[in-house]
Amino acid sequence: MEGFTPASALAGGLLIGSAAVLLLWLTGRIAGISSIVGGLVGPSRRDGPWRLAFLIGLVAGVAAWQAWTQQIPAARPAFPAWLLIVAGLLVGFGTSLGSGCTSGHGVCGLGRFSVRSLAATATFLVVGIATTFVVRHVFGVF
Amino acid sequence: MKRLLLATGFSGALFGLGLAVSGMTDASKVLAFLDISGHWDPSLLFVLGGAVAVTAGATRLVLRRPAPLLDEAFHISSLRTIDPPLIFGAAIFGIGWGISGYCPGPGVALLASPSWETWAFLPAMLVGMAAHRVGRTLLSRERDNSGGAQRSPA
Numbered sequence: 001m002e003g004f005t006p007a008s009a010l011a012g013g014l015l016i017g018s019a020a021v022l023l024l025w026l027t028g029r030i031a032g033i034s035s036i037v038g039g040l041v042g043p044s045r046r047d048g049p050w051r052l053a054f055l056i057g058l059v060a061g062v063a064a065w066q067a068w069t070q071q072i073p074a075a076r077p078a079f080p081a082w083l084l085i086v087a088g089l090l091v092g093f094g095t096s097l098g099s100g101c102t103s104g105h106g107v108c109g110l111g112r113f114s115v116r117s118l119a120a121t122a123t124f125l126v127v128g129i130a131t132t133f134v135v136r137h138v139f140g141v142f
Numbered sequence: 143m144k145r146l147l148l149a150t151g152f153s154g155a156l157f158g159l160g161l162a163v164s165g166m167t168d169a170s171k172v173l174a175f176l177d178i179s180g181h182w183d184p185s186l187l188f189v190l191g192g193a194v195a196v197t198a199g200a201t202r203l204v205l206r207r208p209a210p211l212l213d214e215a216f217h218i219s220s221l222r223t224i225d226p227p228l229i230f231g232a233a234i235f236g237i238g239w240g241i242s243g244y245c246p247g248p249g250v251a252l253l254a255s256p257s258w259e260t261w262a263f264l265p266a267m268l269v270g271m272a273a274h275r276v277g278r279t280l281l282s283r284e285r286d287n288s289g290g291a292q293r294s295p296a
Contacts, residue, residue, distance in 0.1 A: 003174060005165060009185040012164020013192025019157035020193070021200040026149040028210030029217050031157055033246040034271070041268050042275030053147040055250055057154025058161070062254035065162035073168035075257035083241060084262040088249070090238030091263075092270020095246055098231020099219070102245040103157075105232070106190060111197020112205070112218075119224045124236035131240025132176035142173075 020108050023054070032104020033058075034095035042096075079142050098124075146212045158251060164189040167251045169243030169259070176240055 020031040027050070036051050066072050095101040098120055100109060105124075109117020135141050165171045165185055174183035209215055239245050242263060244252070249267050252260035 003171065003181075003183050003185075005183075005185045006188045009164050009188035010192040012160045012162070012166065013189040013194075014196055015160030015163060016157055016189070017160075017193035017196025017200075019153050019160055020197050021204060022156065023150065023153035024201065024210065024216070025204045025207075026153065026211050027146055028213045028215060029150075030219075031153065033250060037246060037250060037268070038271040038275065041272040043279045044275070049147060050150055053150040054154035054157075057151035057156075058158035058247070058250055059253045060151075061155035061158025061160075062162045062167055062251040063158075064155070065159055066255055072255045073170070075259045076170065079259070081258070081262050084259060085266045087238040087242035087244070088263040088266025089270040089273075090234050091242070091244065091246060091249065092238075092267035092272075093274045094231045094234030094236070094238060094270075096231070096271045096274035097227050098233075098235055099221075099228065101235060101247070102190075102239075103247050107193040107197055108201075110194045111201045113198070114219075116219075116221060116224055116228055120228055120232040123229055123232035124239060127233045127236025128176050128240040129178055131237045132173055133179055135241055136173075136177055137179060 016103075016107060017111070020103070020111070024108075030104055030108045032100050032108060034092075034101040035099070035104055038092075038096050076142065083141065094124075149212055157247070158254075160193075161247055161251055162254075164192075166245075167248045167254075169248065172239075172243040172245075172248070176243070 023029055023031045029050070031054075036054055039045060039047060040051050091101075098105075100117065100120060102121075102124070105114075105117040105120040110121060161167050166189060171183060172186065174181065175186040204210075205216065205218075235245070244263055244267075246267065249264055252264055
């Protein structure tokens with residue numbers, strides 16, 4: 001168990017959950033990042049300013065913490081660029097097809113006891129774990 | 143409108159802070175969680191657990207209100223059925239997540255301190271989302287057209 005950080009993980013999780021509840025309470029909207037981003041790139045775009053406001057806030061929140069702690073997650077020089085591009089395509093397409101990601105289904109959906117979100121979360125967790133195993137231990141990439 | 147955007151920006155900032163504090167923005171840490179046969183790092187269970195503890199407790203109270211504070215109604219999916227797009231979509235997302243260690247939130251968060259990973263992952267994610275949305279629109283238009291032809295006698 002290398003690098004196990006339960007305290008900061010729990011604190012961050014509580015912040016994420018609070019942000020999702022605050023957004024729902026104030027604006028009536030779900031803090032699902034894939035849906036918020038996806039609504040900016042499809043053919044039927046709407047609510048643009050609202051989406052941008054959330055995303056700008058998100059990036060600012062991350063930047064503030066990185067400035068405060070002077071710690072930025074290091075880019076992985078040995079990671080194949082083409083594989084990261086393929087992963088980006090899959091994450092974008094899959095979250096759009098499945099109507100949500102870790103935040104929309106995981107944090108918000110589980111929080112309102114949605115059976116759809118439970119099924120989606122179980123699926124991407126299991127497939128994610130299997131994929132990491134194959135990529136790392138079968139193909140030996142990164 | 144202005145208050146809505148401010149409230150949204152503030153929620154976004156809190157969300158981003160949570161992502162950064164929790165370690166979710168570090169793809170290597172996410173992969174250390176998904177890699178259960180390596181040096182497993184279960185930290186992310188605490189992230190999800192902490193977040194869901196809050197949403198599971200408070201969402202019900204919020205939704206008991208007739209409307210949110212700054213808008214006229216809640217914008218929430220009323221879908222109930224577990225259908226193939228949900229499961230296939232989640233599985234495809236899981237493959238991309240398991241390869242890279244990035245889900246969409248941390249993908250966007252890459253913009254806080256851009257590196258080569260930002261410019262490889264984020265545009266590809268946007269293209270993937272746009273591709274699905276364009277495809278869905280084209281398919282539904284086709285369906286509408288053929289449906290319209292069948293309905294026309296009435």
